[in-house]
Amino acid sequence: MASESLSQENCVQNGMEAAQVAVVMVPLPAQGHLNQLLHLSHLISSYNIPVHFVSTTMHNRQAKDRIQGWDLSTTTNIHFHDFPTPPFHNPPPDPNATYKFPSQILPAFHASMHLREPVYAFVNKLTSTARRIAVIYDSMMAYVVQDINSITNVETYCFNSISAFCIYALYWEINGKSALSTEAEILKELPSSEGCVPPEVSKFTELQLEAKKSSSGDLYNSNRLIEGLYLDLLSKEKTTGTDKVWAIGPFNPVVIPEKRVSNSHKKCLEWLDKQPLISHYKQSKPSSSTFSNEQVKKLALGLEQSDQNFIWVLRDADKGDVFEGEVRRVPLPEGFEKRVEGRGLVVRDWAPQLEILGHPSTGGFMSHCGWNSCIESISMGVPIAAWPVHSDQPRNAVLITKALKIGLEVRDWAHSEELVSPAMIEKAVRRLMDSAEGEEIRKRAAELGDAVKQSVMEGGATRKEMDSFIAHITRQIFPYQI
Numbered sequence: 001m002a003s004e005s006l007s008q009e010n011c012v013q014n015g016m017e018a019a020q021v022a023v024v025m026v027p028l029p030a031q032g033h034l035n036q037l038l039h040l041s042h043l044i045s046s047y048n049i050p051v052h053f054v055s056t057t058m059h060n061r062q063a064k065d066r067i068q069g070w071d072l073s074t075t076t077n078i079h080f081h082d083f084p085t086p087p088f089h090n091p092p093p094d095p096n097a098t099y100k101f102p103s104q105i106l107p108a109f110h111a112s113m114h115l116r117e118p119v120y121a122f123v124n125k126l127t128s129t130a131r132r133i134a135v136i137y138d139s140m141m142a143y144v145v146q147d148i149n150s151i152t153n154v155e156t157y158c159f160n161s162i163s164a165f166c167i168y169a170l171y172w173e174i175n176g177k178s179a180l181s182t183e184a185e186i187l188k189e190l191p192s193s194e195g196c197v198p199p200e201v202s203k204f205t206e207l208q209l210e211a212k213k214s215s216s217g218d219l220y221n222s223n224r225l226i227e228g229l230y231l232d233l234l235s236k237e238k239t240t241g242t243d244k245v246w247a248i249g250p251f252n253p254v255v256i257p258e259k260r261v262s263n264s265h266k267k268c269l270e271w272l273d274k275q276p277l278i279s280h281y282k283q284s285k286p287s288s289s290t291f292s293n294e295q296v297k298k299l300a301l302g303l304e305q306s307d308q309n310f311i312w313v314l315r316d317a318d319k320g321d322v323f324e325g326e327v328r329r330v331p332l333p334e335g336f337e338k339r340v341e342g343r344g345l346v347v348r349d350w351a352p353q354l355e356i357l358g359h360p361s362t363g364g365f366m367s368h369c370g371w372n373s374c375i376e377s378i379s380m381g382v383p384i385a386a387w388p389v390h391s392d393q394p395r396n397a398v399l400i401t402k403a404l405k406i407g408l409e410v411r412d413w414a415h416s417e418e419l420v421s422p423a424m425i426e427k428a429v430r431r432l433m434d435s436a437e438g439e440e441i442r443k444r445a446a447e448l449g450d451a452v453k454q455s456v457m458e459g460g461a462t463r464k465e466m467d468s469f470i471a472h473i474t475r476q477i478f479p480y481q482i
Helices: 031-045 057-065 103-126 139-145 164-174 182-189 199-211 224-236 263-273 293-306 353-357 371-379 393-403 422-433 436-456 461-474
Strands: 021-026 051-056 078-083 132-138 154-160 218-220 245-247 279-283 310-313 344-347 362-367 384-386 407-409
Touching (some): 021 031, 021 139, 031 051, 031 057, 031 078, 031 132, 031 154, 051 103, 139 154, 164 182, 164 224, 164 393, 182 224, 224 245, 224 436, 224 461, 263 310, 263 344, 279 422, 353 362, 353 371, 362 436, 384 393, 422 436, 436 461
Parallel strands (some): 021 051, 021 132, 132 154, 279 310, 310 344, 384 407
């Protein structure tokens, strides 16, 4: 196993000497979770702190293959540690399932629980080469790290992969929906969480909650400009058991370098280069969800009738092992691609979402509203046409459309069991891309995106909060204090 201690020579950044600290990342083996913690690894490693990214062999490969916005090969301070897991069933996504949650990835989740012993042994061994270890674990991996607090000089930090808005909303409901401040009244408009996840997912979540021990603080891929009210409430009320809360997002790069590293995705980026300044990015297949053939047909007709430019990422959802087995090729209406030639591009493979959102020709994003996609879209100043399908997505859609007002609904969640018609899709696209209302939404999204970008730059409030977190784990003194 690779490990690295900090030398005095490499420990100076911005005039500050880093302590002999190592960070261990323990992500949930699902794309949106792997992606967020790998971006966070990049941020932490920029402080000359070694980061150890531990996961299954297969999911480490997946994380590295899909990284966007920066070149992993230029980073020497991130170390991947591959751990085997028992073989698991790797079923294909079921486009006709009752619940839209991607149950096909649950076997991989359960297999990852076997990382408990090897991760404990790895962290224990690492203590011989670093004065202090900070273990940052996904909240859905609490079972794996439950023994680690018993190791001397090791601290654990819980990474919450969903929004502070959703976490506080759940806390508020569980505790009897107490009186709210005027600013938080939006919580009264939240849709029911019934039907968002199947029972087996609830059981897995409960297992993680039961295994969770006290941690030294909570981390969020969020920003106080986006949901400062709910971050403050989480801290004040110790909702998750701690008042130490760091909102240090977006973790992803907010500026995409001119030299693109994803050469395999040149086609869609070059197509965007030729488009007008305001175009439209549609991703109907988030990495964890899938649509029925009938819904795909209606979506195609709606996009065609909207008369707007678009990129459509039409791919099946991820399996537990994305490198194994065949991928379903969803049929499109006969002649569709020829009819939209020139103004529409259909991408059948995984696409570089961050790079597409960061392209100046991208003017809108039809999204399922997973938090990873939301934060990437916000950071690039791109408004959202919200089409949630499971988990936290319906509530993220409320934050986007009603609280921040940087998006609009494709369909009300109360009618989530119904197929979305071509007319509904056409209307949503036209409202966002070709109306006075859409122009105001795009303007607000751009302004928020600019403000978020500034906050993570040198001297910005979020950059100072990141400095504060680094100060905490290294016991250095920074100007900003939580």
